Amino acid sequence: MEKSGDFEISDNTLITVTEGVCLTSYRQPNPRGNGYHYQVIVDLVVATSSEWGLICKYTDASNFDWVEFYIDGGTHIFPRFYRRSGGSDTLIMDITTHPAGVGFPLVGDANVQIEMCYSAVGWTVEGGSEMERWTTCEASPATSLPADTTVGFVGKTKGDFDNWVYNYHRLSNLPCPVCDCLCEDPEDPSDYKCIPEELTMTLRPIAPFTDPYGGCAAGGDVVLTLYQSAPTGVVSLATPTYVASPRKLEWYSDVLYFPDRGIEMWFFFSCVDGEKRLHQLAYPGDFPANGSGSGVVEWLGNPHGTYQLPDTTGCNPIILHYEVLRVTNHDDGVAFPYCDTLPDLDYEIIISE
Numbered sequence: 001m002e003k004s005g006d007f008e009i010s011d012n013t014l015i016t017v018t019e020g021v022c023l024t025s026y027r028q029p030n031p032r033g034n035g036y037h038y039q040v041i042v043d044l045v046v047a048t049s050s051e052w053g054l055i056c057k058y059t060d061a062s063n064f065d066w067v068e069f070y071i072d073g074g075t076h077i078f079p080r081f082y083r084r085s086g087g088s089d090t091l092i093m094d095i096t097t098h099p100a101g102v103g104f105p106l107v108g109d110a111n112v113q114i115e116m117c118y119s120a121v122g123w124t125v126e127g128g129s130e131m132e133r134w135t136t137c138e139a140s141p142a143t144s145l146p147a148d149t150t151v152g153f154v155g156k157t158k159g160d161f162d163n164w165v166y167n168y169h170r171l172s173n174l175p176c177p178v179c180d181c182l183c184e185d186p187e188d189p190s191d192y193k194c195i196p197e198e199l200t201m202t203l204r205p206i207a208p209f210t211d212p213y214g215g216c217a218a219g220g221d222v223v224l225t226l227y228q229s230a231p232t233g234v235v236s237l238a239t240p241t242y243v244a245s246p247r248k249l250e251w252y253s254d255v256l257y258f259p260d261r262g263i264e265m266w267f268f269f270s271c272v273d274g275e276k277r278l279h280q281l282a283y284p285g286d287f288p289a290n291g292s293g294s295g296v297v298e299w300l301g302n303p304h305g306t307y308q309l310p311d312t313t314g315c316n317p318i319i320l321h322y323e324v325l326r327v328t329n330h331d332d333g334v335a336f337p338y339c340d341t342l343p344d345l346d347y348e349i350i351i352s353e
Contacts, residue, residue: 023155035141037119037169043111045160052159062087076103100230100245117179124179134246137194181271183315197228226251277307320351
């Protein structure tokens with residue numbers, strides 16, 4: 001349904017003659033969940049286009065959310081997320097705001113398939129893999145259909161498209177797909193939320209004690225920030241550079257340092273197949289993850305190796321509880337004998353907003 005511009009169908013492909021607004025006439029049935037949530041799968045036709053515009057939540061001609069896709073450097077397609085309000089566009093997310101984003105690779109002039117979800121748990125565009133995923137929590141799912149009864153929510157502004165598929169999102173129909181990782185309470189399917197780009201991680205001693213030396217293993221709460229990022233510029237004893245990522249897959253923490261124990265470490269929070277995994281990592285470095293120096297840091301009673309899973313989950317607000325992380329104070333008196341007089345310190349860990 002053309003609202004402006006000129007669009008045609010040729011060889012079963014939707015062609016843009018003049019840019020404007022072209023919308024589907026399909027109107028999603030009333031939702032079963034909280035608002036109208038949906039998934040679109042569509043091919044970007046590369047042979048005849050270099051820019052595309054996908055409307056994600058149409059209200060009227062001056063108010064809708066949309067994603068612009070463009071070819072960068074002749075090798076990849078990148079997205080820009082916009083919110084059009086009163087006829088003016090505001091940038092929500094792109095490679096300038098999230099430099100760790102990965103584009104969708106081009107293979108000659110072959111079509112590039114993208115998946116888009118728009119829901120209360122995020123606004124997501126994905127290419128062929130989870131590393132090519134872009135998600136923002138800045139979604140505002142509609143609670144009613146457009147006032148114009150001839151159109152639905154989705155459409156295009158420019159570029160050529162093929163093979164449109166429109167599906168329910170899981171929040172509108174439980175058996176249907178969800179595009180991205182979200183906080184979900186396994187005990188309550190109505191308790192869900194988009195995971196923010198920064199989280200707070202609190203290490204709370206289960207049996208706190210006073211550390212008279214300082215640095216063996218502190219007896220009070222330790223509070224770190226987790227950043228949705230791909231870290232770079234990692235240098236021992238220095239603060240790493242956190243490069244903003246659009247993927248709800250990876251969060252890295254501040255560095256935790258017990259100077260008198262030689263323990264230097266950080267944490268990696270990841271979302272893998274819906275699992276909220278918390279890893280301890282040596283800093284600088286990666287797995288295996290017992291920290292650096294003479295101290296030992298380990299998960300107790302953990303069947304998952306280098307990571308732990310939460311034993312309780314709440315999503316409004318987000319609270320993920322993990323246990324138990326042990327920081328040892330024993331090295332046989334070789335490097336820091338005064339620490340050997342103190343007990344090991346066991347922490348429970350809470351990740352929250």
